[in-house]
Amino acid sequence: MASIEFLFNGAPQQCHASPDTSILTLLREHLGATGTKEGCASGDCGACTVAIGATGSTPKYQSVNACITPAHQLQGKSLVTVEGLAVDGQLHPAQTAMIECHGSQCGFCTPGIVMSLFTLYESLAADTPPLTNQQLEATLGGNLCRCTGYRPIRDAALHMQHHGHTLPNLYHFCSSSYCTESSAQPQVEAESFFKQPTSLADLTKARARFPNARLVAGGTDLWLETTQRLMPLNQLIDVSRVEELLTIEAAELNNQAGWWVGAGVTYTQLEPLLKANFPAFAHLLNRLGSQQIRNRGTLGGNIANASPIGDTPPALLVLDAWVEIANANATRHLSLDNFFVDYKKTALDVDEVLSRIFIPRLPSSHKLHIWKLSKRREDDISVILGAFSYRVEDGRLRDVRMAFGGMAAIPKRALAAEKALENQLITPESFHLAQAALRTDFSPMDDVRGSKSYRQQAAANLIERLYLTLSTPNQEVMLHAYAH
Known part of the structure; x- marks a missing residue:
């Protein structure tokens, strides 16, 4: 098992763990830190929320779901859990506010809520205006x-701003080699390894050497294979530190x-x-997942995963994206349009x-709409997602592009429906023709989230x-709700 070196609630920590350890x-089985709870084990409930930051003078902590985050990605990072918030008997403002506002009952979900509030509090400046509903929902x-x-809980989030607090220096400064970002790479074993390349050259070499290894970035989908299906993930190549994959x-x-x-940009x-x-694309992110998921999930992962119900591909298809x-070697x-071949x-x-x-870049004359249908408003998988791009000239539609997720084995454009609307006046008749043409574009799948007929009608x-x-x-x- 490979070694992981990181700061744990301000103290240097070194652990040995298998590649698929979350x-x-x-925390619970190796370090005996049981304040962090397991609820859904799929990144939905937030009970296991912890905070991760880069080591340094002013780290920025982000909330993540500990149940689906690879432990080896802690290498050189700072991990803060609910046990580490109170220092010398002084509670963190998030904890104090939760007590004062009676924000906890059974208490099982409370540690995760407190950690989400902790990351929010630490991101606020001294003169930050009162939090908005949008900030609280996010x-x-x-x-x-x-x-x-x-x-x-919302009351506590608003109330914690009234409490001053400064994290102790032990959370901010590296005092040992355990905080060194590029410490020794885990050794590759014959059957089990977790590699962390830092350049595209090293990543592609590792990919060529280990073609059957799984690539992991945010782990928001891949890690469900071990938490839900109990399948081992013994050979992993982590792309989250490849410099070329982290730029815009x-x-x-x-x-x-x-x-x-x-591809590694979250x-x-x-x-x-x-x-x-x-x-419109930015607005979609509010419904793509929770803040914890958005802090981890990557654009490249959503595309390469090739799920027919991935949220970003339909939007990227109507924007004429390339990969x-x-x-x-090259x-x-x-x-x-040509990247997706078949289901997954x-x-x-x-x-x-x-x-x-x-x-x-979307020309100023073009409009973009992205509409997602799901059973829950937030933090839910799409049943149908439609993306539409067009411009209007002399009362007629031009450059019409529409794409759907959840309608086929792959996310794809509705070419016949596009053709039916191209150069047409905005009339009920032209749109009825587009709706009829849609039936030639797709033969929707039929599953637990929606029947074939439902999907056809919804699209x-x-x-x-x-x-x-x-x-x-x-x-x-x-x-128009905030996350609508």
Whole structure:
């Protein structure tokens, strides 16, 4: 078993663990720190929330689900759990506020809630205005509680700003080699290993040498194989520290201006770019997952996972996104339209990795809508997701692109429906033709989340929603909730 060296509640810690050990298992079974609870073991309930930060003078802590985060990704990091918040008998403001506002009942979910509030508190400046509903929903949307009804927890979140607090220096400074970011790499064993390359060259070499190893970034989907299906993950290549996969840069491809986004960029890191240039796409992130998931999940992972109900591919398809694919010898560019081959299958060869995604700039004349249907408003998997891009010229639709997730074995564009609307007036008749054409584009899957007939009707209804949006531009078609 390989060694992991990190700061644990401010103290240097060294552990040995198998590659598929989660942070939750490391805490409870290796370190005996049982304050962090296991609820769903799938990243949904938030009971196991902990905080991870880079070591240094002013670390920024992010909330993560310990149950689906690989323990080996703690290497050189600082881990804070609920046991480490009170220092010399002084509770952290998040703890004090939860007590004063009676935010805990049975207490099982309380440690995770406190840790989410801890990361929120530590991100606030001294002159930060009162928290908004949007901030509270973003912070607490991934923490479920069966007892309280959430009002006292929200009260605690607002009340903690009244308490001053400074984390002790032991959380901020490295005093031993345990905090060194690039300490010795775990040794590769014959049957079991966890490799952490830091460059694309090293990643592609590892991929070529170990074609059957699993790649892990955020682990938000992969780790369910061990927590839910009890399958071992013995050979893992961690891409979360590959420098080339962590950048966002303005560029041009195929005479189109846009941005190259590294495959390892998380949703949280991507959000500022989307807010500035694709507000509808940024809005989707509110429903993609909890704050804990957005802190971990990556754009490249969502694409390479090739799930037919992944949230980002339909949006990227209507934006005409491209991907960069790399192996040890070369890189190549491929339209996202051609990346998805079949259910959970992509155009990647066994020795290749997805390195970057090119997102073209959306012209100012174009509009973008992304609508997700799911059983829960937040933190739920899509049943149907539709993305629509177009412009209107002389009352007619031009450059129409629409794509759906949840309608086929792969996320894909509705080419026949696009053709039916191209160069057409915005009339009920033209949209009825597009709805009819949609039936030739897809033969939807039928599963526990939605029947074939439901999916066909729901997708057609999203086209109807597009018509209503275009025909009544000054009126909301549906109630606009924060995460709607």
